[in-house]
Structures are given as C-alpha cells and as structure tokens.
Amino acid sequence: MSQPSTSITYLTFQGVFKAISHIFFREIKTTDIQNVPASGPCIFIVGPHANQFVDGVVYMSVNPRPSYALMAAVSYDKPLIGHVGKILNAIPVVRPQDIVNVGTGKIKYDPVNQPLQLQGQDTKFMEEIGTRDFIVFGRNYKVHVSKVLSDTLLEITHSIQVDQQVVGDDYVPFKIAPHVDQTAVYDEVYNYLNRNECVTIFPEGGSHDRSEMLPLKAGFAVMALGAAAANPALDIKIVPVGLNYFHPDRFRSRAVVSFGQPMTIDKADVAKYKLGGKDKREAVTKLLDQSDEAFKTVTVNAPDYDTLMVVQAARRLYVPKSNAKPSIEQVVKLNRHFVSLWAKLKGDPSLEAIVKKVKYYNNMLTFFGIRDYQVDKLNITPVKAAYQLIKRITKLVAMAGLGAPALISNLPLIWITSYISKKKQKQALAGSSVKIAGKDVLATWKVIVAAFAAPALYGVYALFYLAYLLKHKPNLSLNAKLTRAGLIWAIQPILHYLLMRLGDTGLDIYKSIKPLFLAIRNPEAGEIIRSMRKDLSKDITEFINLHAPELGIDGNGSSSSSVAPSTTSSSSNHSSANITQVSRSNSDTNLMDQRNSTSSSTSFLEASFSTTTDDMPESYLVSSRDESFLEYSSTDELNESKYHVESIVLNEEDGGDEQSSALSQI
Known part of the structure; x- marks a missing residue:
C-alpha cells in the first residue's frame, strides 16, 4: 500500500481538490496552519461535518x-466517491446505522x-438480535444488548433516561443495529500511526446542517489511547x-479552515486505559472532553440558528480599535469569541435588551431590502446617489452583455x-434524524453533477460547431475541423471560469444598488x-472591549493569548438566543433626540411596521416581527449519554472487542 506522503497520485488528487474548491468557493482561507505537526503520528479530527464530501475536498486541499x-x-462502495477513496487508500468503516x-x-422500556x-x-429476539447489537426506538433512543433471555425479553448494558411523553407506557416499534467487528479497522489505523503517518476522522459520525456540532463519538479517542497503549514509544x-463556512451550500461563497493546537495524550490516561473497565471509560471520556474543548477554539458552535444570526450581526457591528476591516480569518475568530461571550453571560436580563435591539435592526434591514454592509452607503446625498446609480447600472449592463x-x-x-x-437533499433529509433541512448534501451533489454534466454540455456545443464546419466549411480538412471542435x-x-470571476464583480456591483435607491427615494x-447602526455599534464595541480580557482577545478582535474560548458543550441543552450584553448608555437618548427631529420619517417607519412598542427598548421606536429566522427546539435524538462511553467496555474477558463498539460511534 503506497504511503500518501510520497504518492504522486495523492498529490495529483490534492491539486484536483484545490481546483474544485477554488471553483466552488470564492475564497478559502486557513488559520494557524503552523499547528500541523511536521512529522510523527497524528490524528486529525475534523468538524463540523456540514458539507458531506465537500468537507473532505476542502480539508485535503x-x-x-x-x-x-x-x-x-x-x-x-459508491461508484465515484468510493473509487476515489480506494485510490487514496481510505479506511472503510461499516457503521451499524x-x-x-x-x-x-x-418493545417497551421501563426505566x-x-x-x-x-x-x-x-x-x-432470539432470531433477530444478538449480543452487542444496538436497539433503537423512540426518537433515536439507543441501548446496547448484553444478553437475549427469550423471544420477548432481553437485557441491556446500562440504563438510559427517556422522555415518557415521547416513549409513553405503550409498546413502540424498534430497529436493530447489528454489532460489527471492527478489529481490522483498528489494526489498520494502528499500523499507519506506527509508521508515523496521519489518520483523519470526522468524529461526529455523519454530515448534518445543524448550527451546533453533534456529540463527538468515542472511536477516535479509543484509537489514540489504544495505539499509545500498544506502543508506548508513540507520541x-x-x-x-x-x-x-459562511454559506456551505452556496456557489461562490467563502470558507475558513482553522487548525487547533495539537493535543498530546497523557501517559496517565494511557495507563488507566490499560486497566480496562471503569478506568478505561474514564480515560476515554477525559480525552473526549479535551477534544470537545479543543473544537471550541476552531469552530463557531452556536446552540441554534437564531443565536448564530444574532452573533453574526453583533460581530458586524463591532468596531476594532484599529478601525481596520477584519479579514475573513478574523471574522471567524470574532464569531467564535462572541458565542463564548453569550455562554458566559447567558441568563443576564440585560442580554435580552441587546438581543431585541439587534433583532429589530436586522428586521428593519430586511424590510428595506438591504444588508448591514450596505448601510454606510446611505450616507450620500440624493444627487450623488443618482450619479453613482447611473454609473453602476451602466457597468452592470456592460458586464451583463459580456456574461x-x-x-x-x-x-x-x-x-x-x-x-x-x-432531489438528493430530500432523500438525505428523509433518511436522517439529525438533519434540519438536508442542506449538507447540496454542495456535494452540485460538484458531482457539474463534474460530469459540464464536460458533456461543452461536448454538445463542440459537436454543434463541428456540424457547422462540416456543412459550411467544405474546404477544410477533416483533421482541421476536428481540431477546431x-x-x-x-x-x-477556461472562458466560463473567467466570466464567472467577472460575475463575482458584477454581483458586488448589483448588491451596492439597493442602498442607492433608498438614499434617493x-x-x-x-x-x-x-x-441606529452607529449607536448600536458603539454600545457593542464598548462592551466587547470591556470584556476583552475574559475572551482572550485584544481591542482589535485578535486573540491575545492561547486561552480557548469557553462555550457551551456541543451536547448541552439548547436555549434561545442571548448573545451579548450592552450597557444602556446615553446613545439611547441621543437616538431619541435625532428621531424627534425627524418626526416625519419616524411616522413613516412606524406606519411601515404594524407592531406595538410596549416591549421594545425605549431607544427603538421602530419594531418589526420579533421572531426567529428559523426556530427549532432541542431535539430528543441526542438525549442519550454524552459520548456513549458506557457502551465501550462490554465484557473485559472478550479481549479488545470493545473497540468494535467504540468504532460504531465514529
């Protein structure tokens, strides 16, 4: 089996993946790539798994x-994806699900x-179920079979908490996830690590489109501890x-890949792992907890979509001391820090006020059909706005003619x-209990379909041209005609790629037109x-700077230390969005004075939004619907034990088969 570090095939595919990534995404940035160890055995844990096979393409590139x-x-086993996996020596894992x-x-469960x-x-039970199989019932409640007693009675390894309103006292349908012996997989991973190679795992176990990461599975932790236990010399x-991703499923969006600090496996944990039983579970759980915290330093893990929208709005309104526009890498870090601040101050009554302010501001922008980055363009006289509008429309028409x-x-x-x-999105959503809308498969299938459809379509156009040459250019030789076609x-x-880049510029011009219309109208x-934006931005900036030491950032929004943001666990209960606290300053009064001086505009705006002002911040006379952009409550699919570690060690005398159970969680 060829080693990827010296394989020309691997480097070729990496180049192809880079090309695919830079065609689909407008911009891809990396942060802290110096954290990647230059040599030695390494396990890369990658997440969130929000873009199915495109995740692997971006990561590998x-x-x-x-x-x-x-x-x-x-x-x-899939025709195309599987063939690529085989060429790159991927390690296939049979998942019970x-x-x-x-x-x-x-079945009925009485906890x-x-x-x-x-x-x-x-x-x-005697015919269909075996020891170590999983039984799934209700909303993805999962139990591990330890012994089948009869056709109507079986024992499980450990009890679980269930919602009786969901399960009830009646018998419910169930599914069987058979036990899979993963010894060969573990042996292959150990061999690669012993050769100082790297292994990559997506520890959530599958792709999804949730705003928070799924609970980490135990497989990679057992692999790391098992390899270290088998070979103490391995570091x-x-x-x-x-x-x-900013819009994972959207063509020509942006992405940032962040590499975290490498974690070293504690020798004491390896020793506990060797002891087995409870000590082994504790060692695995500790490593999972450490990995969970490490992920918080490289991901934006909001508990729900509404919170994420508020976080992003607050980040846009934050002004660093340098007044410089943050880079795409800094944007991701600021989002991460703001989620951390939300977690630290959750439950503070003052948070609700700023959440309402940000939501009102967001909804007002939606009402007028503009985006936050376009607000500054409103600072222009109607005459200048009209001139700019004509100029940009002219450019847009010219670009449209070319494109x-x-x-x-x-x-x-x-x-x-x-x-x-x-169509694939609907199929994926129907077959999953953790996807929200199935958007995680969209980009993958856009890339796969385009990879085959684009050459075929261009071939059809080439055949049309060849037919034209055959009919209208009889003096040309057949070879010349074929060459031209x-x-x-x-x-x-090549031509379409250049025009696509031109389209990026045209799209930017198009986005700048709406605020010009508003400035004129x-x-x-x-x-x-x-x-409103200026005052809200001032309040948020002052508060963020006040709490900068707690977040480990300086006044420019950059990390000032290696302190990892402390956020809610990816498996914690989700709550409604509370994002950042802002002191009630004199800006409220200033905004009131400004609005009193523009009463005609205020009346227009109040008439535009048919809502009351009883529950809004006193500085805001304008309100709109105070509803989530996308609401969903915490699901019951993730309500079992945090990492399912209890199912790792089933029977010590079975000598290592616990690895199969752990790997089933990958």
Whole structure:
C-alpha cells in the first residue's frame, strides 16, 4: 500500500481538490496552519461535518500533511466517491446505522422498574438480535444488548433516561443495529500511526446542517489511547480542524479552515486505559472532553440558528480599535469569541435588551431590502446617489452583455445541478434524524453533477460547431475541423471560469444598488438606519472591549493569548438566543433626540411596521416581527449519554472487542 506522503497520485488528487474548491468557493482561507505537526503520528479530527464530501475536498486541499481518512463503507462502495477513496487508500468503516433493520413486533422500556431490560410484544429476539447489537426506538433512543433471555425479553448494558411523553407506557416499534467487528479497522489505523503517518476522522459520525456540532463519538479517542497503549514509544498528536463556512451550500461563497493546537495524550490516561473497565471509560471520556474543548477554539458552535444570526450581526457591528476591516480569518475568530461571550453571560436580563435591539435592526434591514454592509452607503446625498446609480447600472449592463452568453449557454447545467441536488437533499433529509433541512448534501451533489454534466454540455456545443464546419466549411480538412471542435470544447471551461470571476464583480456591483435607491427615494429613512447602526455599534464595541480580557482577545478582535474560548458543550441543552450584553448608555437618548427631529420619517417607519412598542427598548421606536429566522427546539435524538462511553467496555474477558463498539460511534 503506497504511503500518501510520497504518492504522486495523492498529490495529483490534492491539486484536483484545490481546483474544485477554488471553483466552488470564492475564497478559502486557513488559520494557524503552523499547528500541523511536521512529522510523527497524528490524528486529525475534523468538524463540523456540514458539507458531506465537500468537507473532505476542502480539508485535503489545504492540509500540508497527507493522511488516510476513515470513510463510511456505504460511501466507500459508491461508484465515484468510493473509487476515489480506494485510490487514496481510505479506511472503510461499516457503521451499524448503515445496516439497521426494522425489528419484528414492538418493545417497551421501563426505566424505573426494569432499567436493564426490554420487554417485547410479538417479537423474535432470539432470531433477530444478538449480543452487542444496538436497539433503537423512540426518537433515536439507543441501548446496547448484553444478553437475549427469550423471544420477548432481553437485557441491556446500562440504563438510559427517556422522555415518557415521547416513549409513553405503550409498546413502540424498534430497529436493530447489528454489532460489527471492527478489529481490522483498528489494526489498520494502528499500523499507519506506527509508521508515523496521519489518520483523519470526522468524529461526529455523519454530515448534518445543524448550527451546533453533534456529540463527538468515542472511536477516535479509543484509537489514540489504544495505539499509545500498544506502543508506548508513540507520541501521538490529536489536531482539531474547524471547517467554517459562511454559506456551505452556496456557489461562490467563502470558507475558513482553522487548525487547533495539537493535543498530546497523557501517559496517565494511557495507563488507566490499560486497566480496562471503569478506568478505561474514564480515560476515554477525559480525552473526549479535551477534544470537545479543543473544537471550541476552531469552530463557531452556536446552540441554534437564531443565536448564530444574532452573533453574526453583533460581530458586524463591532468596531476594532484599529478601525481596520477584519479579514475573513478574523471574522471567524470574532464569531467564535462572541458565542463564548453569550455562554458566559447567558441568563443576564440585560442580554435580552441587546438581543431585541439587534433583532429589530436586522428586521428593519430586511424590510428595506438591504444588508448591514450596505448601510454606510446611505450616507450620500440624493444627487450623488443618482450619479453613482447611473454609473453602476451602466457597468452592470456592460458586464451583463459580456456574461449573458455564458449564462445562457450554462442554463442546462444550472438546471440539472439544481434539480439533482435538491432531489438528493430530500432523500438525505428523509433518511436522517439529525438533519434540519438536508442542506449538507447540496454542495456535494452540485460538484458531482457539474463534474460530469459540464464536460458533456461543452461536448454538445463542440459537436454543434463541428456540424457547422462540416456543412459550411467544405474546404477544410477533416483533421482541421476536428481540431477546431476540440479546441472549442477545451476553451469553454477556461472562458466560463473567467466570466464567472467577472460575475463575482458584477454581483458586488448589483448588491451596492439597493442602498442607492433608498438614499434617493427616502434619505430620511436612511439617516435613521445609519444612526441606529452607529449607536448600536458603539454600545457593542464598548462592551466587547470591556470584556476583552475574559475572551482572550485584544481591542482589535485578535486573540491575545492561547486561552480557548469557553462555550457551551456541543451536547448541552439548547436555549434561545442571548448573545451579548450592552450597557444602556446615553446613545439611547441621543437616538431619541435625532428621531424627534425627524418626526416625519419616524411616522413613516412606524406606519411601515404594524407592531406595538410596549416591549421594545425605549431607544427603538421602530419594531418589526420579533421572531426567529428559523426556530427549532432541542431535539430528543441526542438525549442519550454524552459520548456513549458506557457502551465501550462490554465484557473485559472478550479481549479488545470493545473497540468494535467504540468504532460504531465514529
């Protein structure tokens, strides 16, 4: 088996992945890449897994250390993805959830009177279930079978907490996830680590589109501790890698890949792991907790979408002392720090006030159809706005004239990628209990479909040109005609890429037009929005600077120390959005004075929003719907023990088969 560090094939695929990444994404940045160990055994844990196979493409394109990736067997067996995995020597893993079966009959679980037993009704436990299988029921409640007593009674390894309102006292349907022996997988991982190679794992176990990371699975921790226990000379490093997308499913969006500080495995934990039983579970749990905290330094882990929207708004309103526009890397770090601040100050009554202010501001922008970054463009006279509007529309028309042929010729490609990706989105959502809308598969299928459809479409156009030459250019030789048609086929991707870059510029110009319309149509409304933003920005900036030492940042929003942001656990209960505390300053009074002086505009705005002002901050006379952009409560799918560590050690006398149970959590 070839080693990726010296494999030309690996480097070739890495180059291809870089090309794919930079076509789909407008910008990809990396932060702290110096944290990647230059040599020695290493396990990269990558998350959040928000973009299915595109995650692997982006990660591999920027990681300077080649590595072997663990890959779900169902993906490994797919025609295209699996073939790439085989070429890159990926390690296939059979996941129990991929071979789950529907059980015969129904079951009932009584956590009070019979916490270690499951009762069946019309079931065939003896025929369908074996020791170490998983039983899944309700909203993804999962128990581990320790012994099958009869066709209607079995024992489980440990009790779980269930919501009786969900499960009830009645018998419910169930599914069976068979036990899978993963010894060969562990042996292969150990071999790579012993050769000072790297292994990559997505420890959430599957892709999703949630705003927070799923609970980390125990597999990678058992691998690291097991390898260190088997070879004490190994100095294994665990490196957290954060994939931060601004719009993961959107073509020409942006991404930041952050590499965290390498973690060294404690020798004391390795010794405890060797003891087995409770000590082994404690060692694994400790490493998982450390990894969970490490992920918080490289990811933005908001508890829900509403909180994430408020966090991003607060970050945009924050002004660093340098007054410099933050880079894309700094934007991700600021989002991370603001989520940390939300966690520290959660429950403070003053937080609710600033949350309302930010939401009112966001909703006002939505009402007028502009974005936050466009507000500064409202500081312009109607005459200048009209001049700029004419100038930019002229540029836009010229660019549209250049780009229209490319757009029209690519309409079939756009349609088919959109159609198939949305179809796959529906299928993925139907087969998952943790996805919100199934958006994590969109980018993957857009890339896969385009990879085949684009060359085929350009080939069709080349054939049309060849047909034209055959009919209208009889003096040309056949070789000349074929050569010209081939050149037409080859030049189209290059031409369309250049026009795509031109389209990026045109899109920026288009986005600047809306605020110019508002500045011409209603300059007073623009002034009120700018005043609101200025005052809100001042309050947020003062508060962030006040709490900068707690967050480990300086006044410019950059990390001032190695202190890791302390956020809520990825498996904690989710609450409604509270983001950042702002002192009630004189800016409230100033804004009131400004609005009193522009009463006509205020009346217009108040009439535009048919809501009362009884519960809003006194500085805000303008309100709109105070609702979440996307609401969902904490799900019951993730309500079992934090990392399922209790199921790692089933039976010590079985000698190492506990690895299979742990790997089933990968």
